[in-house]
Amino acid sequence: MFDVTKIREDFPILKREVNGKPLVYLDNAATSQTPQQVIDVIVDYYSNYNANIHRGVHALSQEATDKYEQARHKIQKHFNAKHAHEIIYTSGTTHSINIVANGFSSFIKKGDEVLVSAMEHHSNIVPWQMLCERTGAVLKVIPMNQEGELLMDVYDTLLSQKTKLVFCNHISNALGTINPIKEIIDKAHAVGAVVLIDGAQAAPHLVADMQALDVDFYTVSAHKICGPTGVGMLYGKEEWLTKLPPYQGGGEMIAEVTFEKTTYAGLPHKFEAGTPNICGGIAFGAALDYMNAIGFETIAAYEHELLEYATDELSKIDGLKIYGTAKQKTSVISFNIKGVHPYDIGTILDKLGIAVRTGHHCAQPIMDFYKIPGTVRASFSFYNTKEEVDVLVAGVKRATAMLV
Numbered sequence: 001m002f003d004v005t006k007i008r009e010d011f012p013i014l015k016r017e018v019n020g021k022p023l024v025y026l027d028n029a030a031t032s033q034t035p036q037q038v039i040d041v042i043v044d045y046y047s048n049y050n051a052n053i054h055r056g057v058h059a060l061s062q063e064a065t066d067k068y069e070q071a072r073h074k075i076q077k078h079f080n081a082k083h084a085h086e087i088i089y090t091s092g093t094t095h096s097i098n099i100v101a102n103g104f105s106s107f108i109k110k111g112d113e114v115l116v117s118a119m120e121h122h123s124n125i126v127p128w129q130m131l132c133e134r135t136g137a138v139l140k141v142i143p144m145n146q147e148g149e150l151l152m153d154v155y156d157t158l159l160s161q162k163t164k165l166v167f168c169n170h171i172s173n174a175l176g177t178i179n180p181i182k183e184i185i186d187k188a189h190a191v192g193a194v195v196l197i198d199g200a201q202a203a204p205h206l207v208a209d210m211q212a213l214d215v216d217f218y219t220v221s222a223h224k225i226c227g228p229t230g231v232g233m234l235y236g237k238e239e240w241l242t243k244l245p246p247y248q249g250g251g252e253m254i255a256e257v258t259f260e261k262t263t264y265a266g267l268p269h270k271f272e273a274g275t276p277n278i279c280g281g282i283a284f285g286a287a288l289d290y291m292n293a294i295g296f297e298t299i300a301a302y303e304h305e306l307l308e309y310a311t312d313e314l315s316k317i318d319g320l321k322i323y324g325t326a327k328q329k330t331s332v333i334s335f336n337i338k339g340v341h342p343y344d345i346g347t348i349l350d351k352l353g354i355a356v357r358t359g360h361h362c363a364q365p366i367m368d369f370y371k372i373p374g375t376v377r378a379s380f381s382f383y384n385t386k387e388e389v390d391v392l393v394a395g396v397k398r399a400t401a402m403l404v
């Protein structure tokens with residue numbers, strides 16, 4: 001049985017107050033909070049076996065290397081990648097996408113086409129625009145409807161022999177839409193295109209299976225799944241990671257260096273130049289252990305309950321409009337109150353101890369689509385409660401009374 005009161009005890013930060021009120025943390029789509037079990041792993045690393053990895057013969061270095069590589073295997077297992085060396089440690093989703101976008105410079109030529117969805121995070125738009133500028137490729141957009149669902153029939157018409165790459169998020173951070181990525185991947189493959197799925201917003205809510213999806217690249221940030229900031233993964237099919245050139249040069253990524261010529265290390269080290277976030281990688285593994293112990297099906301079912309309850313309660317407020325009403329969505333609610341700037345609502349909610357995000361959520365094209373400056377976004381995690389939804393609803397009502 002899922003006991004949210006017990007779960008909340010794992011998160012020390014949830015006990016604190018903000019502006020004299022109990023913290024109601026509803027900004028989980030920006031970053032999740034960290035359970036004591038993961039904090040303990042971080043403290044243990046720096047207290048007991050902090051050392052550089054892969055190089056030292058001494059005990060601490062061996063221990064750190066073992067734990068870091070064990071975590072890679074945990075990540076591999078969780079995402080069901082075929083090989084551990086298909087999991088590249090990165091600093092997060094943004095870094096992961098840039099590795100791929102840069103790597104494709106030599107495979108893309110003028111006139112080739114690159115497709116992105118209309119609901120991407122800036123980190124899954126800008127690197128591809130830069131790629132198109134470098135190569136002369138054309139960026140095309142898969143549009144969406146008012147509900148925030150991709151128009152799959154238009155996607156069909158955009159795909160052609162010219163399509164070389166397709167990029168889409170698994171779940172939109174601004175709208176919560178769960179995209180039909182299996183269909184997107186299969187259709188792209190049918191015309192010979194390569195697919196990168198940005199899984200940053202999906203990883204907290206569901207388990208993506210790399211082999212079942214047959215995806216070419218998939219990206220995750222640990223800080224959105226109860227792990228620390230500054231670490232994440234790039235999954236890539238062995239075939240593609242072998243073909244792509246390294247992103248950064250330096251230590252750890254080489255086989256042999258002379259001033260005449262350097263040969264690169266094999267996977268995954270080819271993409272892991274320099275001293276990595278060792279503690280972060282180990283804590284990433286611990287965060288997956290923590291969430292798997294609760295179980296992703298349990299998490300998804302509970303979050304769905306929260307989403308339905310919050311949607312119903314917020315919808316009762318006069319003048320409130322929700323953006324993103326896809327049939328398949330996760331526990332993210334983007335909304336506005338008629339005639340009120342989202343920032344003003346966010347500021348009043350903060351005074352009440354409620355943390356929400358306001359603005360364009362790094363997805364400005366979505367805001368342009370709805371012709372709005374931004375939204376208030378409440379995003380729920382498995383450690384949130386219905387009582388917290390009630391506090392949010394009361395806060396929004398109070399803000400509305402003050403501002404309208």
Ligand SMILES: *Cc1c(COP(=O)(O)O)cnc(C)c1O
Binds near residue numbers: 092095198201
């Ligand atoms: C958070 C997020 C990103 C960016 O992740 P970083 O950890 O900031 O690199 C990209 N895409 C989506 C959908 C996100 O939610």
